[in-house]
Amino acid sequence: MYPNALKITGHYNDNELELFQQETTERILLKDETLLHQGQVAKSVYFLIEGAVYQSLSQSTVNYNIIDLHLKNEWFFNAESFISQHPSNHDIVAFKQSVILELSIESIHYLVGKSISFLQLNRILTNGSSSAYLFDNMLNPLQKYQFIIDNKRDLIQMYPLKMIASYLKITPETLSRIRNKLVKNIS
Numbered sequence: 001m002y003p004n005a006l007k008i009t010g011h012y013n014d015n016e017l018e019l020f021q022q023e024t025t026e027r028i029l030l031k032d033e034t035l036l037h038q039g040q041v042a043k044s045v046y047f048l049i050e051g052a053v054y055q056s057l058s059q060s061t062v063n064y065n066i067i068d069l070h071l072k073n074e075w076f077f078n079a080e081s082f083i084s085q086h087p088s089n090h091d092i093v094a095f096k097q098s099v100i101l102e103l104s105i106e107s108i109h110y111l112v113g114k115s116i117s118f119l120q121l122n123r124i125l126t127n128g129s130s131s132a133y134l135f136d137n138m139l140n141p142l143q144k145y146q147f148i149i150d151n152k153r154d155l156i157q158m159y160p161l162k163m164i165a166s167y168l169k170i171t172p173e174t175l176s177r178i179r180n181k182l183v184k185n186i187s
Helices: 003-007 014-023 079-084 105-114 116-127 130-136 141-151 154-158 161-168 172-186
Strands: 025-029 034-036 044-050 052-056 066-071 074-076 091-094 098-104
Touching: 003 014, 003 044, 014 098, 014 105, 014 116, 044 052, 052 098, 066 074, 066 154, 066 161, 079 116, 098 105, 105 116, 141 154, 141 161, 141 172, 154 161, 161 172
Parallel strands: none
Antiparallel strands: 025 098, 034 091, 044 074, 044 098, 052 066, 052 091
16 A cells, blocks of 8 residues: 555565555644654654655744755654654644654564564665755755755745745745846756
């Protein structure tokens, strides 16, 4: 039923797919519903089937402080809290109504105990997010936006520019200048 979620992490046989399906929970998140609150410990990883989810230091729609933006067919989780089992320092929130799969840490351990093939789920932890690339490589604002265009173009259609600017750690005005510059370079 959810082969895309596993296909991203590796190769599994039919029995393993069935085991995975038994251990995951499908959930519907309403727009603006918080999946993980600041102060809670992350106990699960999630696969976004439909919709859009973001991670933010503040859920205020006035002043976004975006950590990450997620689109369908992506695994996401609060890495720091999940790995350390310490309270989260940010929220995970549904930007729009979303359908997710939830896989708890207990279920991951159970699956690995049933089949070593599930060790491939470690790719969820090691793939990280595109934000790691953006900030580990000290890109300038134009390079950051170009990375989004080249690798996650759907973010531009899904999220408002104010959220994208916050994610890129630039002002909305800087993002506007970059977009205008790119349009002029194309013409």
